[in-house]
Amino acid sequence: MSENNKTVLKQGNINIEIETRNSSFTPYNGFDKPKFYGRRKGRTIRKAKTTLLEAFLPKIKITADSVFDKEKLFDLPVKEVALEIGFGDGQHLAGQALKNPNTGYIGAEVFQNGVANLLTLITGIKEGSNIPQDIKLIDNRVDNIRVFDDDIRLLFKQIPDNFLDKVYILFPDPWPKKRHAHRRFVNPDNLKEIARIMKKGGILRIATDHKIYKGWALRQVKENGNFEWTAKCGNDWKKEPADWVQTKYQLKAIREGRRPVFLDFAKK
Numbered sequence: 001m002s003e004n005n006k007t008v009l010k011q012g013n014i015n016i017e018i019e020t021r022n023s024s025f026t027p028y029n030g031f032d033k034p035k036f037y038g039r040r041k042g043r044t045i046r047k048a049k050t051t052l053l054e055a056f057l058p059k060i061k062i063t064a065d066s067v068f069d070k071e072k073l074f075d076l077p078v079k080e081v082a083l084e085i086g087f088g089d090g091q092h093l094a095g096q097a098l099k100n101p102n103t104g105y106i107g108a109e110v111f112q113n114g115v116a117n118l119l120t121l122i123t124g125i126k127e128g129s130n131i132p133q134d135i136k137l138i139d140n141r142v143d144n145i146r147v148f149d150d151d152i153r154l155l156f157k158q159i160p161d162n163f164l165d166k167v168y169i170l171f172p173d174p175w176p177k178k179r180h181a182h183r184r185f186v187n188p189d190n191l192k193e194i195a196r197i198m199k200k201g202g203i204l205r206i207a208t209d210h211k212i213y214k215g216w217a218l219r220q221v222k223e224n225g226n227f228e229w230t231a232k233c234g235n236d237w238k239k240e241p242a243d244w245v246q247t248k249y250q251l252k253a254i255r256e257g258r259r260p261v262f263l264d265f266a267k268k
């Protein structure tokens with residue numbers, strides 16, 4: 001239903017207004033390096049994390065040329081493969097990978113300090129730790145995380161159709177100004193690629209604490225046409241999902257009085 005440029009999405013007992021404003025979205029041409037608007041580096045990365053980036057990251061790193069074969073990618077038989085885009089400090093990625101040793105996780109993150117933090121979480125090596133010659137994962141961890149430390153858009157072309165069981169986009173940068181809307185990660189180009197690489201029945205999870213982004217994401221995914229929003233009532237999207245692991249940005253949002261929502265979409 002459309003009225004005064006506002007659209008209401010009705011589903012189960014949910015009635016929600018979704019974004020209708022059109023932004024001047026320019027599709028990525030697939031050849032040039034895509035423009036990235038966030039930060040690639042933050043505070044100076046200290047010694048332990050620098051060592052992790054130099055000596056440990058190469059062991060679990062994938063590149064834009066990696067072969068996407070489940071067995072080759074993970075060196076262990078994984079039942080499912082999940083992708084987390086923009087894993088930030090890595091809490092969710094590390095937490096999910098620990099809870100689900102039979103799932104292979106691919107994490108993509110541009111921000112080097114975030115990548116370094118993930119490496120600390122999975123090796124246990126912090127500033128002041130003794131750094132062994134051969135850095136290994138913490139004892140109870142299986143080797144089920146692979147890291148792409150660059151813009152996921154550069155990797156999309158390498159991922160085969162119907163490859164992924166789950167895709168997480170958690171608290172993406174909201175770019176709330178209308179003139180910055182084209183920077184939002186959940187956009188027609190990226191959703192087209194995500195729909196292509198996901199299996200039927202797979203779950204795309206988008207979490208956000210931003211009012212505009214909530215409506216924007218619902219609108220974009222609906223317009224993509226390849227996904228079904230699974231929520232039927234408020235509890236299905238206003239409460240943390242049962243398999244959730246908290247993230248840094250989620251906790252920041254809660255501290256600042258914003259209420260996150262968790263949107264699960266099933267691939268048709």
Ligand SMILES: C[S@@+](CC[C@H](N)C(=O)[O-])C[C@H]1O[C@@H](n2cnc3c(N)ncnc32)[C@H](O)[C@@H]1O
Nearest residue numbers: 086087088109110111151152170171247248249
């Ligand atoms: C607001 S942070 C949220 C981090 C984390 N998901 C959390 O909830 O704490 C968004 C992250 O997405 C990353 N990001 C944005 N666009 C990306 C892209 N195209 N490829 C990989 N990472 C991206 C940014 O570098 C940033 O760390």
